[in-house]
Amino acid sequence: MEQWSAEHRAFVVEAYFKSGDSVVAVQRQFRRPLKRNSMGRPRSARTPENVERVREAVEASPRRPARKQAAALRMSYRSVRRILRYDLHFHPYKMAIVQQLKPTDYAKRNAFHFQSK
Incomplete structure (x- = not known):
């Protein structure tokens, strides 16, 4: 069972190279769009x-x-x-x-x- 889709993997690799090999910066960038979309129960x-x-x-x-x-x-x-x-x-x-x-x-x-x- 895969945790990440191909789109997520591509995003992580691209963000890693753009941020100057900073893992922490990639983690922050990765969490930002996910938190906005998936927080809380749907109304x-x-x-x-x-x-x-x-x-x-x-x-x-x-x-x-x-x-x-x-x-x-x-x-x-x-x-x-x-x-x-x-x-x-x-x-x-x-x-x-x-x-x-x-x-x-x-x-x-x-x-x-x-x-x-």
Whole structure:
């Protein structure tokens, strides 16, 4: 079983003579292109198909939480969150429910504030 292809062997020999017989320089040159191409696992969750599935699900029910979207799509929650943030450019936020202030609220607040002192 051969470890290197003919292309790799040719690259090493050529780099060795170009670098002035430096083995260390050849090792560095050899690692550079290989690291860029083979580092990490290939992306499997953020495919264009999955991005489109998430987009359609969010358009169909925009108020559904991301965890429930993930369960409905049979995808991991983290993958759905990454797609929402990095591919669809959505940002998480939480709706705050506040009461509407009435004209009498200011007077009630002042009265309560002065009573407690």
